[in-house]
Each structure stands twice: as C-alpha cells, then as structure tokens.
Amino acid sequence: MKLHEYQSKKIFDRYDVPIPKGRVANIASEAKQIAEELGGRVVIKSQVLVGGRGKAGGIRLAKDPNQAKELATEILGMEIKGLPVRKILVDEIVNIDQEIYLGIINDRNYRMPVVIASAAGGVDIEEVAEISPEKIYKLPIDPLLGLQDFQIRDIALGIDLPREYWKQFLKILRGLYLAFIENDATLAEINPLVTTKEKKMIALDAKMIIDDNSLFRHPDLMELKDLDVDAPAEIEAQKYGLSFIKLDGDIGCMVNGAGLAMATMDIISQFGGQPANFLDIGGGAGAPKVSAALRIILSDPKVKVILINIFGGITRCDEVAKGILVALRDVKTEIPVVVRLVGTNAEEGRSLLADQNIQTAETLVDAAKISVLLSNGGEK
Ligand code: GDP
Ligand code: MN
Numbered sequence: 001m002k003l004h005e006y007q008s009k010k011i012f013d014r015y016d017v018p019i020p021k022g023r024v025a026n027i028a029s030e031a032k033q034i035a036e037e038l039g040g041r042v043v044i045k046s047q048v049l050v051g052g053r054g055k056a057g058g059i060r061l062a063k064d065p066n067q068a069k070e071l072a073t074e075i076l077g078m079e080i081k082g083l084p085v086r087k088i089l090v091d092e093i094v095n096i097d098q099e100i101y102l103g104i105i106n107d108r109n110y111r112m113p114v115v116i117a118s119a120a121g122g123v124d125i126e127e128v129a130e131i132s133p134e135k136i137y138k139l140p141i142d143p144l145l146g147l148q149d150f151q152i153r154d155i156a157l158g159i160d161l162p163r164e165y166w167k168q169f170l171k172i173l174r175g176l177y178l179a180f181i182e183n184d185a186t187l188a189e190i191n192p193l194v195t196t197k198e199k200k201m202i203a204l205d206a207k208m209i210i211d212d213n214s215l216f217r218h219p220d221l222m223e224l225k226d227l228d229v230d231a232p233a234e235i236e237a238q239k240y241g242l243s244f245i246k247l248d249g250d251i252g253c254m255v256n257g258a259g260l261a262m263a264t265m266d267i268i269s270q271f272g273g274q275p276a277n278f279l280d281i282g283g284g285a286g287a288p289k290v291s292a293a294l295r296i297i298l299s300d301p302k303v304k305v306i307l308i309n310i311f312g313g314i315t316r317c318d319e320v321a322k323g324i325l326v327a328l329r330d331v332k333t334e335i336p337v338v339v340r341l342v343g344t345n346a347e348e349g350r351s352l353l354a355d356q357n358i359q360t361a362e363t364l365v366d367a368a369k370i371s372v373l374l375s376n377g378g379e380k
Pocket of ligand 1: 043045050051052053054055059091092093094095096099122123191192204205206
C-alpha cells in the first residue's frame, strides 16, 4: 500500500526526520489560509500516488496567499496520470541548496533492507541510476544488527556529503530506518532530501510503501488507504479476504490457491481466451466467500463466462459444490458457469452440480476449452 506524501511526512515527523511546515487541504480557500499562516510564500503539491508530479505540473510555487489559492484551484482540478487530485499539501518554501536522494528498500537480491543514497537527487533519480550508476551508493543493512552509525558515516562519505551536515544526516537516516522497520515498509524514500541556504537538512518529499501483508498489525495505517488507486472490486474483495486482481479479458476465474489460479489463467490464454481476473479464494472457502467471489466477478460487465477451478484437498469437493449452489441461488445470473472439480469427493461434487445444469469438466484443459468456446459466443 502506497502512502501519500503528506501521510509519509507525518510518519517521518514522528521519527524526528525534519519536514517543512505545512498542512494538507481539500479546497483552494484552505490553501490561502495555510499560506497566510506560513508567511505567504508556499509550495502547492498535488497528493496523488504517482511519481513525477513536478514534471506533470502538479507542484507549483506561490509567492503569496492569493496566488496560493489560484494555483490550488488549478491543481485541484487536475488529473495526473489518470488519478484525480483530491488533496493538496501546502508547505512552506524551502531555499534549496543541494538535492540528495535517500531511500531504503527491501532488496530481494540481498534479502535485506538496502539503503540507497545519491548526491544527484531530485526528479530524475531513475535516469541517474541508468546513465551514471556510479553516482548511486548502496549499502545492505543486516536487519538483526540494525543500522549502525559507522554505516551512516560510510554513506555520507559515499555521497560526498559536506561534514557540516553529518550530524543532521545521522539523525535523519536513523529516523528513516526506524520508520521503515517499525511500519513494515517495503520502501521509505526522501527525494529530494535537501540542504538549505540556512545549512539545514530537510525532507522535501516523502514516500512510503507499506507491506500489505503486515497491515493487520497496523490498523492505523490501513485507514490511510487511498481508494482511488485500487479498482472498487479489489477493495470489496479485500473485505472477504479474497486475493483479487482485475484484468481485461472476459473469462471470470474463481480458483483456490494462487499457483493454481495463475496456471488456470495461463491455460485459458493457451486456448485463445482472456482471463477477466485473477482470483484466489483460498483453502476451505465456504459458501459466503464463494458468493462474495461470484458477485465480485459478475460486477465486471465484460465477463461472459465464469470458470471455477477447485482442487479439493482438505476441502471436500461436495462441500465446495454446495457452496457454489448456495452462491448461485444468492447471486442469480444468466452467465454460464463452468466448474472443474478434482480431489476429495469430486464425483459427489460434480453430480450435485450436474443436476443444476452447470457445465462440469474433469480436467482443466476441458474446462478451459469449454470456457473459451462460450466466451466466443459458442455453444457447448
Ligand atoms: P515529485 O516530482 O513527485 O517527485 O515531487 P517533489 O516533491 O520531489 O518535488 C519536485 C521538485 O520540486 C523538487 O525536486 C524541487 O526541485 C521542487 N520543490 C519542491 N518543493 C520545493 C520547495 O519548497 N522549494 C523549492 N524551491 N522547490 C521545491
Ligand atoms: Mn520527489
């Protein structure tokens, strides 16, 4: 889950990472008021969960409260890379001297957090990484030992940070690391971390990504979720503990197990069809989960057929079949349903469904072929 800049800054603030004075606003008149409180000159920053807001015109400097209101009106009317701007952050202006990049990610190759720093921070860090990778300093951090002060000094040396800033940098990176660890982040990033004409270091931008699998132990963070980013169906699915990802095809899929769900999608493609979604209902899903899944699949008007692929292990296929029947009574639909059941009590499960005029198949290949045929308007 990505956090907005203003949300990430609030978290950074709790870890003593200095941030500019400022507040978030939903309407332009509020921006004017905040600008007055901050002494007139402010920066108006669109709060959308995409990078490159500056280049898209979503970050503008205002010289007085009236201009702050004008620019706020403009920015609040914008859409940046498809996302509507609903909030703006109004921050005091900072007199930038140098822009530094400082971030921590979970690195799969190192299998530990890695601190990334560069003296060439600002808006084009991806380009820097590609064209002049030697300007990027990386240091893996053993999570059991934590981030040590000597490592922070190595990083400061690595990016040629003037000595006068080392003390501030030490405090900032310690704070950033703690914010990263304690919030189960997969990314905590400051770009740019700036030095100012007044010789202060301050986090001008902030970005955090929280590991979705840890959200159960961060209920306060879960509330920060931006509902514009995920499709509504994905949010609905989360409520029922379903892993659902909307795709562009017309064959709705309901499968137990993530690997089997992916295999199902592959086989559909193999026979020339296109899956409408990825959906893993998990093991031992009962009727309520099955009907929620069915409703979510059917909320997509493109879906022409539903393929249910269940491998019964601990879950008994006759139980699953009953669940499907209850769900289909719940959610009435004209859309054909193809079911492939294998495993424990598969025979019983299939005969329960056959009575109900549902297409059943013994193999995944058959089920996929039938589904693709039906999705192309054919009859079985
Ligand atoms: P991003 O484009 O989405 O990464 O947004 P940032 O918050 O990183 O802002 C982009 C750029 O705007 C920064 O690299 C700065 O150059 C500039 N900027 C942002 N805030 C200020 C500010 O307070 N003062 C000045 N002078 N420039 C700013
Ligand atoms: Mn930035």
